[in-house]
Every structure is written in structure tokens, then in C-alpha cells.
Amino acid sequence: MTLVNFLVDLVSLSIRGDDMKNVTDSFLSWGYWPSAGSFGFNTDILSTNLINLSVVLGVLIFFGKGVLSDLLDNRKQRILNTIRNSEELRGGAIEQLKKVRARLQKVQLEADQFRVNGYSEIEKEKLNLINSSYKTLEQLENYKNETIQFEQQRVINQVRQRVFQQALRGALGTLNSCLNSELHLRTISANINMLGSIKEKEKK
Numbered sequence: 659m660t661l662v663n664f665l666v667d668l669v670s671l672s673i674r675g676d677d678m679k680n681v682t683d684s685f686l687s688w689g690y691w692p693s694a695g696s697f698g699f700n701t702d703i704l705s706t707n708l709i710n711l712s713v714v715l716g717v718l719i720f721f722g723k724g725v726l727s728d729l730l731d732n733r734k735q736r737i738l739n740t741i742r743n744s745e746e747l748r749g750g751a752i753e754q755l756k757k758v759r760a761r762l763q764k765v766q767l768e769a770d771q772f773r774v775n776g777y778s779e780i781e782k783e784k785l786n787l788i789n790s791s792y793k794t795l796e797q798l799e800n801y802k803n804e805t806i807q808f809e810q811q812r813v814i815n816q817v818r819q820r821v822f823q824q825a826l827r828g829a830l831g832t833l834n835s836c837l838n839s840e841l842h843l844r845t846i847s848a849n850i851n852m853l854g855s856i857k858e859k860e861k862k
Contacts, residue, residue: 711829729820733813737806744802751798755791762787 762784
């Protein structure tokens with residue numbers, strides 16, 4: 659059984675909702691039965707480690723989709739809330755701009771009445787009000803964009819860290835398991851050889 663066949667079996671089992679025992683049986687048949695018609699353990703620790711690490715990473719990627727999706731959904735909701743707050747602030751700024759425009763209209767009416775006296779001062783006040791309003795809107799827009807970028811980057815960093823930690827734990831666990839199995843096999847082999855030597859001596 660190849661790695662591709664094992665992963666296909668694993669995906670099929672997860673879609674059908676079968677027991678995890680079937681996944682374990684599939685893994686054992688792939689990792690410890692070298693070929694059809696033969697029986698034995700795969701004692702090549704390098705190849706088994708690479709294969710097991712590949713399987714662990716594949717399983718983590720497949721079953722980790724739900725966790726990562728939930729995490730991304732939560733972060734997306736936070737970003738949407740931030741955008742909504744920014745839109746509310748923008749709405750407040752628009753209301754403020756409406757008030758400013760109303761005030762400008764009033765100033766213009768006063769300017770018509772007092773055109774001869776103080777025309778330049780009124781015009782200056784109007785320009786100052788317009789510039790102040792546009793600056794306020796620009797600052798709010800920049801704040802919204804910076805907030806969105808910050809939240810997106812934080813989500814990406816957290817997802818990367820979570821995936822790396824899970825992969826590292828799985829790889830270390832697989833490596834320790836393989837090393838323990840190899841040591842156990844060597845101990846059994848040594849005991850068998852020792853018993854064989856003792857029997858040979860007893861025959862002599």
C-alpha cells in the first residue's frame with residue numbers, strides 16, 4: 659500500500675464517518691506489511707520515520723481544516739466588527755460634515771449681508787472648516803485601513819503558529835514511537851539469539 663492509497667483511504671473514511679479503528683488498521687497495513695504475500699516488520703527506521711512524518715502532516719492538514727476555519731471565522735468576525743465601528747465613526751463624521759455645511763450656508767448668508775465689511779475673513783473661515791472636515795474623514799479612513807491590515811496579519815501569524823505547533827507535536831510523537839518500536843524489536847532479537855546460543859551449548 660502506498661502513501662497516496664493510505665491518504666485516499668483516510669479521506670474516504672472521514673467522509674463516510676467510519677470508526678477511527680479502520681484508519682488505524684489502514685495505517686498498520688501500510689506501515690508494517692511491506693508487500694502482498696509477505697509478512698514482517700519494516701525495520702528501516704529512516705524510511706519509516708519519513709513515511710510516518712508524511713502521514714502525520716497529511717492527517718494534521720486534513721483534520722486541522724475545521725480548527726483553522728473556525729479560527730479564521732472568528733478573526734474575520736472581529737475584523738468585520740472593526741469595520742462596522744469604523745463605518746459608525748465615518749457616519750458620525752458625515753453628520754458633522756452636514757452640520758459644517760449648514761454652518762457654511764449660514765456663513766454665506768452672513769457674507770452676503772456683510773460683503774463689504776469682513777468678506778476676506780468669512781472666506782477664510784469657510785476654507786478652514788472645509789479643510790478640517792476633509793482631514794477628519796481622511797484620518798478615519800486611514801485608521802480603518804490600518805486596523806484591517808493589523809487584524810489580518812495577526813490572524814495569519816496565529817494560524818501559522820498553531821499549524822507549526824501541531825505539526826511539531828505530531829512529528830515528535832511519531833519519532834518517539836518509532837524509536838521505541840525499533841528498540842523493542844532489537845531487544846527481542848537479542849534475546850532470541852541468546853536463547854539459541856544457550857541451546858547450542860546445552861546440546862554440546
